[in-house]
Amino acid sequence: MRIQIPAFLLASATLVLAASCSNSASTSQPPVDGAPTDSIYPPVESGKANTDYKPAFAGQTRVAGVKTTTPYEHTVVTKALKSPWGIAVLPDGRLLITEKAGVLRIVNADGTVSEAITGLPKVDEQGQGGLLGITLDPDFATNRMVYWVFAEPVSGGNHTAVAKGKLAADDKTIENATTIYRALPTFNGKLHYGGRIIFDKSGNLLVTTGERSELETRPQAQDLKSALGKVIRITKDGQPAAGNPFLNDSKALPEIYSYGHRNVQGIAIHPETGDLWETEFGPRGGDELNLVEAGKNYGWPTITYGLEYSGKPIGDPIIQQKEGLEQPVYYWDPVLSPSGLMFYTGDAIPEWKNSLFIGGLSSTHIARLVIKDKKVVGEERLLAKEGQRFRDVVQGKNGEIFAITDAGLLYKISKK
Numbered sequence: 001m002r003i004q005i006p007a008f009l010l011a012s013a014t015l016v017l018a019a020s021c022s023n024s025a026s027t028s029q030p031p032v033d034g035a036p037t038d039s040i041y042p043p044v045e046s047g048k049a050n051t052d053y054k055p056a057f058a059g060q061t062r063v064a065g066v067k068t069t070t071p072y073e074h075t076v077v078t079k080a081l082k083s084p085w086g087i088a089v090l091p092d093g094r095l096l097i098t099e100k101a102g103v104l105r106i107v108n109a110d111g112t113v114s115e116a117i118t119g120l121p122k123v124d125e126q127g128q129g130g131l132l133g134i135t136l137d138p139d140f141a142t143n144r145m146v147y148w149v150f151a152e153p154v155s156g157g158n159h160t161a162v163a164k165g166k167l168a169a170d171d172k173t174i175e176n177a178t179t180i181y182r183a184l185p186t187f188n189g190k191l192h193y194g195g196r197i198i199f200d201k202s203g204n205l206l207v208t209t210g211e212r213s214e215l216e217t218r219p220q221a222q223d224l225k226s227a228l229g230k231v232i233r234i235t236k237d238g239q240p241a242a243g244n245p246f247l248n249d250s251k252a253l254p255e256i257y258s259y260g261h262r263n264v265q266g267i268a269i270h271p272e273t274g275d276l277w278e279t280e281f282g283p284r285g286g287d288e289l290n291l292v293e294a295g296k297n298y299g300w301p302t303i304t305y306g307l308e309y310s311g312k313p314i315g316d317p318i319i320q321q322k323e324g325l326e327q328p329v330y331y332w333d334p335v336l337s338p339s340g341l342m343f344y345t346g347d348a349i350p351e352w353k354n355s356l357f358i359g360g361l362s363s364t365h366i367a368r369l370v371i372k373d374k375k376v377v378g379e380e381r382l383l384a385k386e387g388q389r390f391r392d393v394v395q396g397k398n399g400e401i402f403a404i405t406d407a408g409l410l411y412k413i414s415k416k
């Protein structure tokens, strides 16, 4: 293997190689075999971890760093958005963007932002709630149907809900907005709604929820009669989808696809393997990337690599691994605060092909992960100097990446 390392990194990179080649018991330095570029770097994270918990396998955290070699640049398309949350790319390349307060707008490539599109149901925008993720019907070009997630205000509190409607021909209204699914029970809180939505290859919707954060609701992530802390799979009419793992189980909600999640704000399907990946906010030091399979239990709150934000350990017993509970493919300690998730399928920047991009909130960067054989083999930080909380990332029509931030910026990242 030929390795090119800048002189200033040579000393630390040599240490990475030494650790990788020595077959030592160290779990923080993964093997570099499989890293796709001819350059390797120390892990991007060098800060102190919150715990001394040991990963379940080498390469589960702090893998080797990678760096994009194709020259790329970023521009700010607009700063005029207000707490944008989700992006869908229209067939003509314009962007349909949700704003947390309940507003939907279209942004043109030149940065012009439309008036608010009318016709959406009211949202509860307190805390982490509001108008959240959005996706287009696979047949949008002919039926103009749009599907979105929101915090629905009702008597006694709120819940994550899914609605659909038709974008009018003049782009000014959503027609016949209909709420098709509610992730119950309702709870009087303002945290952990999940909120992403995508179509799977069978034409059904995958929707992510959260466990509403409080100690009283948290155990519902493990409760198959609750829709909290789940990946949900439903038809375009909000019904449990054919083939769901608990369809014939009277002790479970038939719409559940996977469970034991905390607060899932990223979901994406690998463009070549078809694997389903999600990112979720863990507690302090426990943010996770998971490979999601039907019917499986992803462990929260029984196992976690994080602590309560107060610093207290979590769980009784305090464990990070348990038979029957899935391990994250990757975790971050300190946290990334992973929000929107996408796989790059473009040709513009060749080394990005099939990389996973994750919008980081408190970490204020976009993470790029190189995945090989269902494992993470490289990590890079993009736009780390911008100081922005990145809420969602999508690939545009021309192989560029668009990213929105809580401060209302829309970035375009493209080949130079």
Ligand SMILES: [Ca+2]
Residues within 6 Å of the ligand: 260, 288, 298, 299, 300, 303, 326, 327, 328
């Ligand atoms: Ca987990």
